[in-house]
Amino acid sequence: MGDGFTSKPVVVLGFGAAAISAICALRDSGYDGPLTVVTDADPEPYSPVLTSYYVGGRIPRDQCFPWSDLDVASMIDDMRSNEHIESIDVEAHEVKLANGQCLGYSKLLIATGAQPIAPGFPASHSYKPHVLRTMQDAERLRGALIAWPHVRVLVSGTSMVGLKALEACLDREADATLLGRSGHIMRATAHPLVAERFEQLLVDRGVTLRLSQTVVDVEESADCPECSVCFDDGDVEQFDEIILAQGVKPNLSFVAPGSIEMHKGVVVDDFMRTSAPDVFAAGDVAEALDVSSGQKRIIGLWHNAVRQGRCAGSAIAAECAGRKPTRPYAGSIPSNVIHVRDILFASAGSLSEQEGRCFDVREENGMMCVFVYEKQTGTDQLVGFNILAVVPQDGKHDVLVDEIGAYRREIFNSYV
Amino acid sequence: MTKKTLCFDAQKCVGCYACAVACMDQNDIDVVGDGLMYRHVSHVEEENADEVRIVHVSIACLHCEAAECLDACPSGALRRDIASGAVIVRRELCIGCHACAMACPFGIPRFGRDGTMQKCDACYARTRFGYEPACAEICPTGALSYADVNEAAGSKLSRFGKTLA
Ligand SMILES: Cc1cc2nc3c(=O)[nH]c(=O)nc-3n(C[C@H](O)[C@H](O)[C@H](O)COP(=O)(O)OP(=O)(O)OC[C@H]3O[C@@H](n4cnc5c(N)ncnc54)[C@H](O)[C@@H]3O)c2cc1C
Numbered sequence: 001m002g003d004g005f006t007s008k009p010v011v012v013l014g015f016g017a018a019a020i021s022a023i024c025a026l027r028d029s030g031y032d033g034p035l036t037v038v039t040d041a042d043p044e045p046y047s048p049v050l051t052s053y054y055v056g057g058r059i060p061r062d063q064c065f066p067w068s069d070l071d072v073a074s075m076i077d078d079m080r081s082n083e084h085i086e087s088i089d090v091e092a093h094e095v096k097l098a099n100g101q102c103l104g105y106s107k108l109l110i111a112t113g114a115q116p117i118a119p120g121f122p123a124s125h126s127y128k129p130h131v132l133r134t135m136q137d138a139e140r141l142r143g144a145l146i147a148w149p150h151v152r153v154l155v156s157g158t159s160m161v162g163l164k165a166l167e168a169c170l171d172r173e174a175d176a177t178l179l180g181r182s183g184h185i186m187r188a189t190a191h192p193l194v195a196e197r198f199e200q201l202l203v204d205r206g207v208t209l210r211l212s213q214t215v216v217d218v219e220e221s222a223d224c225p226e227c228s229v230c231f232d233d234g235d236v237e238q239f240d241e242i243i244l245a246q247g248v249k250p251n252l253s254f255v256a257p258g259s260i261e262m263h264k265g266v267v268v269d270d271f272m273r274t275s276a277p278d279v280f281a282a283g284d285v286a287e288a289l290d291v292s293s294g295q296k297r298i299i300g301l302w303h304n305a306v307r308q309g310r311c312a313g314s315a316i317a318a319e320c321a322g323r324k325p326t327r328p329y330a331g332s333i334p335s336n337v338i339h340v341r342d343i344l345f346a347s348a349g350s351l352s353e354q355e356g357r358c359f360d361v362r363e364e365n366g367m368m369c370v371f372v373y374e375k376q377t378g379t380d381q382l383v384g385f386n387i388l389a390v391v392p393q394d395g396k397h398d399v400l401v402d403e404i405g406a407y408r409r410e411i412f413n414s415y416v
Numbered sequence: 417m418t419k420k421t422l423c424f425d426a427q428k429c430v431g432c433y434a435c436a437v438a439c440m441d442q443n444d445i446d447v448v449g450d451g452l453m454y455r456h457v458s459h460v461e462e463e464n465a466d467e468v469r470i471v472h473v474s475i476a477c478l479h480c481e482a483a484e485c486l487d488a489c490p491s492g493a494l495r496r497d498i499a500s501g502a503v504i505v506r507r508e509l510c511i512g513c514h515a516c517a518m519a520c521p522f523g524i525p526r527f528g529r530d531g532t533m534q535k536c537d538a539c540y541a542r543t544r545f546g547y548e549p550a551c552a553e554i555c556p557t558g559a560l561s562y563a564d565v566n567e568a569a570g571s572k573l574s575r576f577g578k579t580l581a
Pocket of ligand 1: 013014015016017018019038039040041047048049050051052083084085111112113114132133160161164251254282283284285300301302303305337490513515
């Protein structure tokens with residue numbers, strides 16, 4: 001009380017994993033004041049993770065909404081869906097919407113996620129490449145992949161979303177080509193030896209690889225619906241569709257430069273508080289603690305969005321009740337699990353070559369594993385791993401695959 | 417009514433596997449075929465100053481209070497059963513993404529032929545009607561029991577869980 005804002009609502013921007021976890025935590029922590037949500041999407045929240053499964057035909061559309069049996073709507077007093085945010089005024093504690101309305105807030109949570117970007121990809125006059133994030137993106141891509149058999153698709157980008165899009169293409173029996181700027185796929189998370197084996201497994205499953213290449217031109221011919229794609233090595237190839245999965249940027253266009261401390265995302269403290277008073281951030285917009293490097297950075301994963309959202313929600317509830325928040329965000333480490341067909345790739349921690357590190361490369365039972373240790377007196381400390389396995393028909397993995405969570409925890413615990 | 421939970425006392429466990437067999441029976445698990453066991457019995461050597469002793473450990477999902485698998489699941493397949501407190505899998509919603517496996521420090525999630533995750537559900541279908549979980553009911557030594565949550569808080573199970581984590 002006393003700051004003049006407490007009768008104003010808590011306003012949550014976005015309605016994805018981070019926002020919903022925050023809303024649940026707010027209410028679970030006893031906040032019973034007004035709550036407003038603004039999202040540019042439909043009122044029914046979807047999971048971006050599920051979009052590729054829907055595109056590939058593995059799940060029906062209605063399964064893309066994982067909160068459908070949780071009555072989130074009953075926790076919200078004012079739901080503004082399909083609304084764009086124009087700007088926020090952190091001094092005045094106001095959110096300005098594109099429709100001209102102004103919403104005052106007591107506390108604000110920015111949880112607007114991220115959007116795909118395609119740096120350096122040439123624009124075509126008439127052809128709009130696909131991306132994969134929203135349900136609209138998924139609908140459009142799904143429609144294209146089922147339009148006719150063996151659609152020729154170029155997937156540009158070889159990290160998590162690129163490989164997920166590739167998997168959806170293979171599920172739809174498309175002729176898929178995977179394009180990457182680097183010499184190897186999964187550049188940020190895979191050891192080169194593992195990446196090389198992964199690439200071979202993809203080729204064995206009918207994927208064409210174009211690595212260390214970029215696209216210099218895309219042209220759509222007037223009389224047939226295919227694109228001529230010109231690569232930097234001079235090759236020209238025809239594709240029916242192009243999917244761009246080259247990276248994402250946080251949705252923060254409504255934050256005026258200088259008003260909140262930002263680098264790639266919004267910098268947050270242990271309770272998801274930003275540098276602006278009463279403004280919190282969580283999920284793919286937030287630069288939070290990566291315990292492995294000690295740095296603040298975005299690690300855009302579902303698990304992190306949920307944990308950060310919950311932390312923000314309970315911190316906001318505490319502050320609204322005049323208490324100090326008590327449940328800090330413990331931080332995270334980079335981690336990843338990806339499937340393409342029967343291939344499973346899991347990684348966590350750091351795989352980079354550094355002084356004082358040793359690499360244990362193992363090949364057993366059709367698997368390839370790299371365990372990275374930091375040399376210490378006594379036992380060496382595990383700091384990262386890659387496991388690449390072909391999942392057997394009966395689904396029963398090698399015990400190493402079953403233990404990925406234990407390895408991840410071992411790495412995490414070594415830093416905290 | 418007080419809430420109950422599964423407790424494990426390693427001092428009493430003789431490693432007889434009755435719990436694992438009762439679990440397979442309860443869940444119709446055909447381990448000769450494709451079935452995956454939800455409960456595992458391990459035998460760990462514990463070295464003290466002048467003796468080595470075998471400690472038997474019966475372990476299945478711990479249904480953690482702050483269950484990391486729940487937070488990691490992007491498809492809504494994992495849910496907490498409010499009445500029993502059990503973390504349950506709705507396999508029809510599971511996409512087999514292994515996010516739960518990456519999150520669980522105990523190596524509990526296992527994946528079957530259909531790619532979906534399978535694990536112990538603390539027999540919530542039994543406990544709902546006042547029966548004990550099958551493993552606790554069968555345990556001949558009382559190592560596994562279904563006890564009051566407050567009693568369990570200081571039990572060997574929670575201490576064991578913390579050590580593992
Ligand atoms: C295809 C794909 C596969 C993925 N697979 C995995 C995976 O396997 N494992 C994993 O951990 N992560 C995965 N991710 C990443 C994961 O989806 C995200 O990390 C997570 O969803 C982030 O949650 P969030 O709440 O921060 O953002 P989002 O879920 O994107 O939610 C953002 C919300 O903000 C709204 N919004 C955006 N801009 C505005 C605006 N200007 N105004 C108002 N509202 C706005 C959006 O409509 C949405 O409601 C994947 C992502 C994609 C795209």
